[in-house]
Structures are given as C-alpha cells and as structure tokens.
Amino acid sequence: MVRYRRPAMKLRIAFHYAIKYVPFRCFNDRTAIGAGETEVEIREASGRDAHVAFRVGNHKGFDSYGANDRMFDRKPDGGMREIRAHEGKLYVEAENALGLQDRIDADVNATVFAPCRARVDMENDPRHGRKVTTLEAIRREQREPLKSADDDKGAAMVESLRKRASQLLVVDGVIYQRCVEPVLKMDVQYGRRAYVAPRPKPGHVGWDHREIWGDDRDALFEKLADAHLLLASPLGNGSGESVEMRTDWEVVDPRYSVFDGTAHDVTNLATRTFGILTSSADGLPREALDTMYVLRDALEDASGRATPRLVEALREVSLLTSDVSDPQRLKLAAAAEMRRRASYTYDYRGGIAALRAKAHEEDVVGRAAEKAMESIHRWEARPGSGWEDRAGPVSSHRKGAGWCRELLSPGQIIDACHAAGMDPTPVLAAAKSGKRVYQVGDGPSHASAHAIGTMDADGTVTPLGRKLPEDRVMDLLHGMAEAADRTVETAFDMMPMR
Amino acid sequence: MTRLTIPTLYNADFKRPKKRTVESVTMLGSVEVLLREMEEADAPVVHVVGDTYRPVASDMLSEVRRYNPFPVGKDGPCPVRSVDGKLYARRWRMGDPDKTADLLAAGGALDVYYRDANGGVVMGMRKPTSEPEVYATRAEAEGAKGPFREWDDQYARTASAIQRRCEDMIVVDGWIYDIVGEPVLSVQPADGEVRIIIGQASRPVGPYMHGNDHGKTNDGIRFGIDQLPRALETAERLARAMDGKVANYAVIEMVSPWAVRFRGEREHMRQVALNTLTWGKGRLTSLPAPAGLAWHDLASALSDIDQVNPKVIEALRRIDSLRKVADDEVERFDSNGHARVLNYELSERERQDHLTLEGLSLALDLWDTRQNEGIEWVDRGLNASATFEGNYLAYEVLSLTQADRLALRMGRSLDDIASDAAAGKGHMIAVESASGIAAVAYVSRCESGFEVMGTVTSHGSKPPQAVLDIAVRHASEASAHLNDMDAALDDFGI
Numbered sequence: 001m002v003r004y005r006r007p008a009m010k011l012r013i014a015f016h017y018a019i020k021y022v023p024f025r026c027f028n029d030r031t032a033i034g035a036g037e038t039e040v041e042i043r044e045a046s047g048r049d050a051h052v053a054f055r056v057g058n059h060k061g062f063d064s065y066g067a068n069d070r071m072f073d074r075k076p077d078g079g080m081r082e083i084r085a086h087e088g089k090l091y092v093e094a095e096n097a098l099g100l101q102d103r104i105d106a107d108v109n110a111t112v113f114a115p116c117r118a119r120v121d122m123e124n125d126p127r128h129g130r131k132v133t134t135l136e137a138i139r140r141e142q143r144e145p146l147k148s149a150d151d152d153k154g155a156a157m158v159e160s161l162r163k164r165a166s167q168l169l170v171v172d173g174v175i176y177q178r179c180v181e182p183v184l185k186m187d188v189q190y191g192r193r194a195y196v197a198p199r200p201k202p203g204h205v206g207w208d209h210r211e212i213w214g215d216d217r218d219a220l221f222e223k224l225a226d227a228h229l230l231l232a233s234p235l236g237n238g239s240g241e242s243v244e245m246r247t248d249w250e251v252v253d254p255r256y257s258v259f260d261g262t263a264h265d266v267t268n269l270a271t272r273t274f275g276i277l278t279s280s281a282d283g284l285p286r287e288a289l290d291t292m293y294v295l296r297d298a299l300e301d302a303s304g305r306a307t308p309r310l311v312e313a314l315r316e317v318s319l320l321t322s323d324v325s326d327p328q329r330l331k332l333a334a335a336a337e338m339r340r341r342a343s344y345t346y347d348y349r350g351g352i353a354a355l356r357a358k359a360h361e362e363d364v365v366g367r368a369a370e371k372a373m374e375s376i377h378r379w380e381a382r383p384g385s386g387w388e389d390r391a392g393p394v395s396s397h398r399k400g401a402g403w404c405r406e407l408l409s410p411g412q413i414i415d416a417c418h419a420a421g422m423d424p425t426p427v428l429a430a431a432k433s434g435k436r437v438y439q440v441g442d443g444p445s446h447a448s449a450h451a452i453g454t455m456d457a458d459g460t461v462t463p464l465g466r467k468l469p470e471d472r473v474m475d476l477l478h479g480m481a482e483a484a485d486r487t488v489e490t491a492f493d494m495m496p497m498r
Numbered sequence: 499m500t501r502l503t504i505p506t507l508y509n510a511d512f513k514r515p516k517k518r519t520v521e522s523v524t525m526l527g528s529v530e531v532l533l534r535e536m537e538e539a540d541a542p543v544v545h546v547v548g549d550t551y552r553p554v555a556s557d558m559l560s561e562v563r564r565y566n567p568f569p570v571g572k573d574g575p576c577p578v579r580s581v582d583g584k585l586y587a588r589r590w591r592m593g594d595p596d597k598t599a600d601l602l603a604a605g606g607a608l609d610v611y612y613r614d615a616n617g618g619v620v621m622g623m624r625k626p627t628s629e630p631e632v633y634a635t636r637a638e639a640e641g642a643k644g645p646f647r648e649w650d651d652q653y654a655r656t657a658s659a660i661q662r663r664c665e666d667m668i669v670v671d672g673w674i675y676d677i678v679g680e681p682v683l684s685v686q687p688a689d690g691e692v693r694i695i696i697g698q699a700s701r702p703v704g705p706y707m708h709g710n711d712h713g714k715t716n717d718g719i720r721f722g723i724d725q726l727p728r729a730l731e732t733a734e735r736l737a738r739a740m741d742g743k744v745a746n747y748a749v750i751e752m753v754s755p756w757a758v759r760f761r762g763e764r765e766h767m768r769q770v771a772l773n774t775l776t777w778g779k780g781r782l783t784s785l786p787a788p789a790g791l792a793w794h795d796l797a798s799a800l801s802d803i804d805q806v807n808p809k810v811i812e813a814l815r816r817i818d819s820l821r822k823v824a825d826d827e828v829e830r831f832d833s834n835g836h837a838r839v840l841n842y843e844l845s846e847r848e849r850q851d852h853l854t855l856e857g858l859s860l861a862l863d864l865w866d867t868r869q870n871e872g873i874e875w876v877d878r879g880l881n882a883s884a885t886f887e888g889n890y891l892a893y894e895v896l897s898l899t900q901a902d903r904l905a906l907r908m909g910r911s912l913d914d915i916a917s918d919a920a921a922g923k924g925h926m927i928a929v930e931s932a933s934g935i936a937a938v939a940y941v942s943r944c945e946s947g948f949e950v951m952g953t954v955t956s957h958g959s960k961p962p963q964a965v966l967d968i969a970v971r972h973a974s975e976a977s978a979h980l981n982d983m984d985a986a987l988d989d990f991g992i
Contacts, residue, residue, distance in 0.1 A: 281782040286794050293787035352775070352797040 008041040009097060009170050013104055013161055015118035017154040019135055024144035033120050035132045036154030040165040042097075042175065050086035050171050054224065054257075055250040056182050056196045057081055072182055072196040072247075080248065084169070084176055085256055091169045091176035098173060112168060112175055116160045183259045184227035186243065188235065189218035195246040196224070199259045212268050222261035223411065225254045226383040230261065233381030235374065260411030262382040266306035269375035270299055270314055276368040277317075282352065283359030288368070291316050303405050305412065307391045311379050317372035322365040385410060390436060397480035404453075404476040407437045413452075420452055420467060427464065430454050438480065440473050453477045500533040500669050502595055506660060507632065510651035514644060523639050526632040529657040531664040533674065541579040541586070541670050544757040545723060547681050548575030549696035551747035567678045568696050575749045579668075579675055580757055583912055586668055586675035682760050683729040683748055686718030687740055692733040694746045696723070699760040699899060719864070720762035722873075724753050735860065759898040761870040763861075767806045770861040771814060775800060778817075789824040792816035799883055805893060808881045811865065818858045873898050880925055882976030885968060890936065892972040895926040904928055908935050908956040915954045924951050927969040929961075937961035939969040948973040 019032045057074035071092050075081055081093045094112045103111050108118045122130065135151045167178040185197035200216045222230040227249075230236055236243050251257050277284065277292040284292065291313075298313035359365075382388070386409030396405035407413045410428060416439040417424035431437045431454075440451040440463075450467040455477070463473040506529050511522045548570035567587055568576045579586045633639040636649055666677040679698030686693045697720065721729045726748070733744045778785065778793035785793065792813050799809035817824070870876070874897040884893040895901050901916035908915070915938050916926070924942030928935060939961075940951040948970050955961050 278783045282779050282797070284794075286791065286798075289782075289794050290787065290791060292783070293790060296783065297787075352801040356801070 007044045009044060009100075010039055010041055011101055011104060011165075012037060012039050013108055013113065013118060015108065015116075015154060015157050015161065016120045016132065017152075017157040019133070019138070019149070019151045021135070021138060021149040021151075022147040023142055024147055026147060029148075029150075032133050032138055033122075033130055034134060034151065034154060036157065038154070038158045038161060040161050042165050042168045042170050044170040045086050047172055050084040050091065050169065050176070051253065052082050053085040053090060053251075053253040053255075054083040054182055055080040055252065056083060056092075056224075056247065057249070058195045058247045071177070071179060072198075080250070082176075083179065083182060084171060085253060086169055086171075090179050090181060090256060091171075092179040092182075094168070094175045094177040096173065097170050097175050100175065112177055113161060113164055116157065116164050118157060118161060181223070181256065181259055182249070183221050183223050183261060184230065184247075184249075185216075186220045186222075186230060186236065187215075187218065188220060192236065192239070192241055192243040193246050194227075194231065194236075194243050196249055197221075199223075200264060212271075217268075220261070220265050220378065221259065222265075222381075223257045223259040224249050225251050225257035226261075226385075229381045229383055230378075234377040235381065258411045258414045260386070260409045260415075262379065262386075263304065263306045263409065263412065265378045266310065266314075266375050267299075267302065267304055269371060269378060270295065270302070270310055273314065273317055273368050273371040273375065274299055276364060276371060280355065280359040280362070280364050283355035283357075283364070285322075285356075285365065288320050288365045291320060301394060301396050303396045303403070305391075305395075305405065305408050306379060306382070306388060307395055307408070308388060309391070309393050309395075311376065314372040314375050314379075318369050318376060320365050320369050322360065322363050322369075386412075387431065387436075392484055394480075394484045397476065397483045399476060399479050402440070402442045402472065402476045404438055404440045404480045406480075407431075407439050407452075412439075413437055416452055420450055420464075422452060422464065427452055427454070438477055440468060440476050442468055442472060442476075455481070500535050500592065500595075502531050502533065504529050504531055504660065506656060508652045508656040510636070510639070510649065510653075512639070512643075512646040512650070513648040515647045517647075523643070524632045525639070525651060525653070526634055527653055527657075529660050531661050533664055533667055533669045535669045536581065538671055541581045541668065541675075543577045543752070544580045544585070544754040545578040545681055546575050546751035547578065547696055547723060547753070548749040548751075549747055550749060551693060551695045567698050568681055570749055575751050578678065578681060579670060581668065585678050585680060585757075586670075587678040588673050589667075589676045590674045592669060592672045592674060680758070680760050681723045682762065683721040683723060683726060684718045685721070685729050685733045685736065687736050687742070690740075690742045691745045692737045692740070692742055693718075694729055694733055694744070694748050696748045719766050719860075720760075722758045722760045722762070723750070724755050724758050726750060732860070732864065759873050759902075761868065761873050761897070761899075763864050763868040763870070764806050764874060764876060764897060765899075767811070767814075767861050767865050770858055771796060771800055771806065771810050774814065774817060774858065784827060785824050786820065786827045789817060789820040789827070792820065801883070805883065805896070806876065807879065807883050809883065811862075814858065815862060818862055821858060870897075878925075880973060880976035882972060885972040885975060887968045887971065888964070889931050890965065890968050891930045892927055892968045893930075894972070895928050895938070901926070904935060904938065908938075908954070910954060910956065925973055927972055929965045929969055936965045937969075939966060941969050941973045 014035065014037045017034050017036060019034045020029045021032070022029045056072045057080040058070075058072050060074060071094070072081060075093070083090055083092045085091075100111065104113065108114075108116075109121075120130070122132075135149055138149075139146060169176040169178075180198045182196045183199045184194055186192060186194045200212070200221060220230060220235060231243055232238060274292070274295050277288065277295070281289065281292060295310075295313040295317055298307070298310040301307065302310040388408045391406055391408055395408075397403065407416055410431075413427055413431060414424045417427055420439075427437055435454045435456055438453040438455065440453055442450060451473045452464045453473055454462050454464065456462075461474060461477045461481075463470050463477070506527055508525050508527060509522050510525050511520050513520060547568050549566055549568050550570050568578070570576065577588050579588075631642070633642065636646070636651070640646055668675045681696050682699045684695050684697040686695065699720075719732060721732075729748075730744065730746070733746075736742075737744050775793075775797060778790075778796075782790055782793060796810060796813035796817065799807060799813060868874075876896045879896050880894050882894070884891055886892075895904060895916075898912070898916060902912050905912045905915050924940045927939050927941050929937050929939065935956065938954045940953070941948050942951050950966050950969060953961055953966070
C-alpha cells in the first residue's frame, strides 16, 4: 500500500543567530551576529480534516489586552477569524500563505515566525555598527587566540524555527497557528468589557489555592458556548452597568467549547476573599476569624473546583457585617497602646488593639463580604451542566504527595482526561449515567495528573488510565471514600469550639 | 551623718574666640556628701543572701550595668537591711574618710546615670580615657589651651547628682549600705545548664533611681527568695527537658519570710502569654480553628492592659490543650506550601522557645501550684482586663509588687495604698490618665452594686467624680460578666 503523504508547504528561511566568544584575557563574553539558512515545512490539511470550530473577532483599536489576546482580533479586512480543529487541537487563522516566502525574505519577524526572533534589525540596532560575521572572521580580527567560543552554526535557531513550523497548519492557502480554547473574558475592574481571550492556564489555580496575578486577576471567564449566562448575570449586564462588547463570536462546534469558567472564577474570587481576610487576620473580629477558618478549610477541600461546601462558606462570609459593638472603645484602646508603646518601659509585643482598629478602619470584613457576594453571583451564573451537587462536604483527599478529587463538570473531566492522555468520551458517558468520576495524581501540582477513576453507586471502583500504578490509584480512591465516610459519621462529634 | 569629700571628674564645654566649634575638657573637682548613719536596731537585717555567679562590681561601666547586687565577699554572703520598707545591701567598709571617698569614686557606685532636676540624664562620674590631663579651674584650662570666649561647666549638675545618689546609701555599724530591690531567685536556662541566681525583684526603689534599668535581671522564671525548693524543682524540670544540669549559684544564709513580698508566677505567666501572642500572630491563618479562636480570646484579654486575669488563663489553657494539634496543623499547612504562599517564617528555634520545652505547660503548672497568700490576691480579682473612658484607664491592682510600683509613681508609701487590699477589704482599682496615676480607689460590693470605700491620690486631695465613676463602672461591668455567666449556667440547670 502506498502511504499517502500529506502535502507540505516548504519555506526557506534566512536567519541570524548569536555567536558568543570570550577574547583572550577577558572575563565577560561578547555576542556577534552569525547568519544561516534553513528549510522548514508547514503541514497542509484539507478543509474536511480541519473543520471550523469557532469564528471570533475582537474589535480593533482596543489596546488593553496582550499579544496572546490579539490572535483573536478581526482580520485586517474586517472579517472574522476562523478557528479550526485538527486532530483534537485548535488552530487560529494567522495570515495568507500566498507570498509568505517573499514576506519571510523581506522580514521574518513580521510573519508567523516572529516568536523565534530570527532576524536582527541592523539598522535600528542599539549597538550600532554590528554586522553579520563568522567565527573565523572574529578569530582573524583578534590578535590573540580566543579564550572560548560558542558557535552552534544556528542549530538552536533551526530547532526553534522547526518547532514553530510544527505549530502551524495550511488550510486552503491560509496559515493557521496553534492556539488554546478561546473563551470570553470580561474585565470587571475598570468598566465591564468583554472580549475573546485564550483560556487561563490551569496551573494558576490549584490545590494550594495560589493567587492569580497579572491581568487575569480581575477578570471573569466563561466558555464561549455558555458566555451569555455570564453576560446576563449580576456581574455582567445585571449589575446595572452594561457590558461593553468588544467582540463577536460564533460557536460552530460546541464540543470544543469546554472550559469550566465557573470553577476557575469561583476559586479565584474565593481565594481573594480569603486573602482579604488573612491580610489582617490578627485584627479580625472573632466571628470573622471563625468564618475565615471555615472558608480556609472549604477552599482546601475544593482544590480548584467550585463545591457546594465552598459556596456555603462564601455565603457565610457574605453575611458578615463589620459592626463593632464599640468603635470608640477600639480607638481609645489603640491610642492607649500607642502611648504605652512610646514610653520606653513598655514591652511592645502585640499591638493587637492597633491592628483591630486598623482592620476596622479599613473595613476588611466589609470588603471580604463584598468579594464573597461576587463569587456567589458568579456561582449562580453557572451553566448547570455539571454535577456539583453530588459533592459532599469532603470531595478531595491527600495522602503524602498523592491526591484525589472528584470531578464535577464536563470541562473538568475533559481537562483531566487530556492530562492523563485519555479519550474523554467514555468517561463523560459514564458520568452522565450516574457514576462519580475522580482524578488521581501523584505529584506536587495538577500538572502531574495521571489517572481517572470512576465509582458506581454501590461503591465499586474502576481505575482508568495507565500512567500511574493501579494499586496506587486504588489506594488513593479508597482513602478518599474512607475520608468522606468518616466525616459523615463524626459530623455530630465535631462540634466546633466556639 | 557621715561627711565625705569625694573627688569627681566632670566635663566643661568651651568655645575659642572667633570659633563656633564646641570643645570640651575634663575637670577635676570634689563634692562633699552626707551619708545617713543609722543604729542597728533601726535597720534590722532581714536577709543574708549572696550570688556567686556574677562577678563583683568592677569599675567598668559595662560591669556596672550587670552588676551583682548581692555579692559574696570575704565575709560571706551579703546582709540586707530593711529601713521603712526599703532594702539596703552591704557594700563597703567605712574607714579613713579619704580612703572611703576614693573607694566610692573608684568602686563604680557613682558611675551610673542619674536624672537631674529637669529630668535629663547626666552622668555622675567620668573616667578620663584618651585625654590624660585634667584641670581644676577655668584659668588653669585657659593657660593650657589659650583663651576661651564661652565656658559652661557641668560641676553643679554632677555634684547634685552625686549628692542625691548618696541619699540612697546608709551607714550602719561602720559599713556603707546601698539601696537594692528585693532579692529573688531567678531560674535561667542558658548555655546547656539551668542556673539559679539571685536577682532583684525590680529596680532599686530609691527616689532618684526611678527609670534606670541597671541591675535588672528578669529573664528566666523568678521566685520569691523563700522558695528555694520550688525553684530547684522547676530548674530540674527544665534541665530534664533540655537535657542539661542544674547549677545553683544562690547562697542563702538567712531569710525572713515576713519581709518577702515577691511572687513570680504572675510575671512569668504574663511573659508566657505575650510570647504565645507573638507565636500565634504570624501563623494565625494556619492554626486549627479552635486554637485560632483561643488565640483571639487571649489577644482580647491582653489587649487593653497586659495583665494576667482569669480570661488570659482560660485562653492559655485552651491553647495548651491544643498545642500538639496546633503544631501538627502548622506543619501540615507548611508542607502544603501555605507557608511559602502566605509568607510564614516558621522558625524552629522560635517555636521551641515559646511553646515546646514545656514552656506553656510549665507556666500553667506553676500557676496552679502558686502560694501567694498576702502577696497577691489574683484569685479574689475581678474577671476583667481594663476599662476605658475618656482619657482614663481603670484596672485592678492585684499584687504588692504592682502596688509598690504604683506607690513609687505616686510618691506615696506602700502602706498608704496597699494594706487594705492585701487584707482583702475590697477591690483596689487604679485609674490612670495620660499624665499619671489619677487615683487608687477601694471599691467594694454593697446592696445597690459597688461603692467607693476610700481613695488615695498623690496630692492627698479628693479625686474628681469622673475618676470615682470609672472605678465603680470597672467593677460593676466585670461582675456583670459574671452575672451573665451565672445566668447562662442557670439555663443549663447547673
């Protein structure tokens, strides 16, 4: 049988690369510019193999999003950008293949190969006067032998260009570049603006509820298929302030719109609520401190998902009021403390009165309650396609480096299956038929997720996925079940000490 | 009275003509002082104690700072005499007046800081170090340095400071006695051993020594001077915990129990409470909820005034019972990365200092087994920390030591203000304002609540009504809490 060879687009790329050397009797290295040339291939696919999954188009002239968001801009001619699915991966329309070779010859940095930085702009070089050279020429120029030299003849750059080429795809004479799932991103910090952006990285939110930094911090996300729910919620148009739509989109194939924005946003908002409380934990009123512990434990159990327990804890935070029975007294106590601190005989240790007065003044409790309310609104705007109500008070478990958590939405199942290298379809079908699905990992973060397990209504456990030894998976799954049972049994004994 | 002429060095500042720089020279002068002479019967010996750990005072200032108030000399341990409630320890033998004066000047007794009439700190004596030449008069100095246009010598201030310092000394039976604080036993774990040494209860209480920290050694756990067996027992317990040995440097020849009015449990408990407060402050978010809430209660009980009260003890007991759990929890959260994420500095040493090594349990055990009849009356105290109103702060005085300090600040004697409280005749409430102690009021329960039985003020007149009101309010609010608790217990049928 003659194997069908897919057609490929061949391109010749002339590039610059760095030659490093240390002259004789010198300590610091110097960089010269070398030149090379290579040929790369871009795969081609037919329109049937790579079908359209989305059409997106952010409006031009909006400068507050980063380079990654700009790949979902409208095309220069004003048309929507197509996003195609090919072999389970998404590719977004980048530029026309026609004349690409000429454009590469003119300036490779202005094409899809820009991330490789394959050309040095000699005319605008801050180190004026550099020119392309070779190691031999450098050796001739130097009077004495070089102390050391590092010239890979451009091998690293060739590797980088090949890798970039492997992320590209040609369909019907158009170059597509790899992208992650496009989701709706809504900025809420300064006015409400919605646009299409890549889904946030899964590693950002995790077991140790680390905070998200950067411009994803004050934004809300939802998959495009359910974005209308977020837009209509009290956080979107329901807030009384209308959302400025900076984008248009069309979901052609909903199978590729899977991101669980609810879990991401609720975790983010809950983490920030917790952060507000912990920032002045030692100055909190007793009731607020108590609630902070409830939220902490719920957040730890949630481990990146939105669970009913977490929402319950957030509801408790949102009911807190910052009323202090006697604010005047707080002020007096703080003043007395300052007075004693000023006198040299006073042994200053705690400063509790001052901390409490400060927390009261800054309205820490009020801010936390507000943030918790936001997260509840976000929870209420969830698509409702998940199984969050199944999760009991304990829905995750840790043992050593191993961990196990119940998966509560299709998005979570699909992500976990990708991480474990499995086809999500049968797992999704099992979940829909009433089985409970667990993700099992043995490592410090969710990047090490390795296996999936399902549990029947009668407690029979079936491990799936091969990247983790089966006994380890069973061990963690049983540990999880035991922990959940124990909590139910001892719920009455564990009356909190109030 | 014994008259002595003490040679003294003092500084003089001067400016040369047409120069702005202030320079100084060391001058040599002499001060005439009077030492109070007393009969042996008026100044009975109450304790004969000594401490062999620390060296006898030398003439170096650094030595003076940690000088030994109860040295053991050739004649054995140091006798301590009591005059009007103040204690004096034996120092130097009187002999030839000139020799004694030199001894006083050279022996470091006068080489301490004093407060002058304006409250500034002046130094009594100064040893010439880099500049060997001294001058007796301005003319002599001008002869050596050229003419001066300005001259300011510190003779008057130095002389008065030395004279006032000598008011703190008495002469009995040919010996000079210097004022000291009450001798106490101090158990100090350090350098692989647990030392028992003799320190002072508080700084010397002479009128001109107030505010100086020298001679103060209150690190470690302290006991009354009559509590040697208890001190030894505690030292052994500490030594077992830290795997060291006990070294007893205290020499006790005679102790009069009636003259002892120090008990250390309260002070130690306060220290442990403050340490626990510090311990919990940084790791509050990683503690288990009950421990965190107990910490919160501790902080509330300590926040107004750092004084041990029943609420503090109750919170500490809860933390102690959760100590193991709390440490485990902090460990668990730490290993999860919380410590990194939430910026905890989990210092092993710090934790050892504060909570392990039986620190908290030991303090609570000592508290439970305390014997302080007639010295402290914490058990009869109100269940309250402090009350604020306007500029006034009211709190209860619960020990003789505390009352002693108050008496000192008010310029009254201890008997004036504390004898009734020690006898249990009502609650002794001190009311402080920004400018000092407004009054000490005795409040006792009557049919309609509480009423003021008597007051003491520094100036002897009646305090303003607001002061009396806040004293009564402090007492009635504290008992209102008690009433609430009674009502709650009634609800449970207890």
